[in-house]
Amino acid sequence: MHGRKLVTVPILLRVRGIKMSLEILDLVGRSLQAIGWVFLPFTLTPVLCLLFPKHKLTTGFQFGLCQIIDGFNIWVGEMVKWLLPALVVSIAFGVIALSIFGQAWTKFDESATYFHATVILLGSAATLLAGQHVRVDIFYAKMPAKSKALVDIVGFYALLIPFCLVLIWNAQSFVGLAWISLEGSAETDGIRGIFILKTFVSIFALMMLAQGLSIAGRASLFLRGKPMPETPPEIEDPYVTDHLETGL
Numbered sequence: 001m002h003g004r005k006l007v008t009v010p011i012l013l014r015v016r017g018i019k020m021s022l023e024i025l026d027l028v029g030r031s032l033q034a035i036g037w038v039f040l041p042f043t044l045t046p047v048l049c050l051l052f053p054k055h056k057l058t059t060g061f062q063f064g065l066c067q068i069i070d071g072f073n074i075w076v077g078e079m080v081k082w083l084l085p086a087l088v089v090s091i092a093f094g095v096i097a098l099s100i101f102g103q104a105w106t107k108f109d110e111s112a113t114y115f116h117a118t119v120i121l122l123g124s125a126a127t128l129l130a131g132q133h134v135r136v137d138i139f140y141a142k143m144p145a146k147s148k149a150l151v152d153i154v155g156f157y158a159l160l161i162p163f164c165l166v167l168i169w170n171a172q173s174f175v176g177l178a179w180i181s182l183e184g185s186a187e188t189d190g191i192r193g194i195f196i197l198k199t200f201v202s203i204f205a206l207m208m209l210a211q212g213l214s215i216a217g218r219a220s221l222f223l224r225g226k227p228m229p230e231t232p233p234e235i236e237d238p239y240v241t242d243h244l245e246t247g248l
Contacts, residue, residue, distance in 0.1 A: 045061065063229055069211060070231070179195050181195075228240075
């Protein structure tokens with residue numbers, strides 16, 4: 001009898017631990033959802049700038065919001081770009097170790113995937129600001145500045161917002177399950193961090209949503225002839241560049 005009690009105690013503790021983890025994750029998830037619903041109306045600020053261009057509070061708020069979003073995403077992009085040399089080193093080391101010495105380490109092989117995924121997921125927002133994503137249209141580059149601004153605004157509301165919201169909503173389940181089990185590599189000697197990569201999917205959607213809001217807000221300020229935040233020195237402003245080239 002005493003042996004059975006001793007066996008059941010760890011099992012009960014594990015069950016209680018799982019229940020507590022589920023409750024904590026549910027609380028965190030509900031809190032993040034509430035924060036998301038609170039900040040969702042901010043996506044309307046570009047429209048408000050177009051409708052009320054003489055309202056200094058609206059345009060000033062949009063100006064400051066663009067500065068904050070651009071600054072944060074550029075900072076994150078500058079940080080994750082240093083993972084690219086690490087990516088090259090990990091791949092080169094793995095190839096050399098296997099081809100010359102006949103040795104292979106799972107952690108080194110998987111580290112390349114982690115570096116690659118982190119750079120793409122966390123650096124996409126800065127790349128969007130720089131206008132370096134591959135465009136599927138062939139007309140945008142030849143458009144005048146005002147047409148580019150309109151395309152950016154329509155694209156934000158018609159394409160980027162639905163995509164990011166669907167991605168965030170669908171990512172909740174697999175991110176939550178990954179955190180409950182602290183999901184890691186299928187290999188015993190692999191990296192135990194898949195739950196972190198899955199979390200980056202939601203962060204990617206949030207950063208892209210914020211950067212799209214900044215671009216749409218900048219476009220609305222331009223269309224109404226209001227001052228726009230300066231882009232980083234290494235990034236060309238498509239509206240200002242076009243404006244200068246046409247001599248306007």
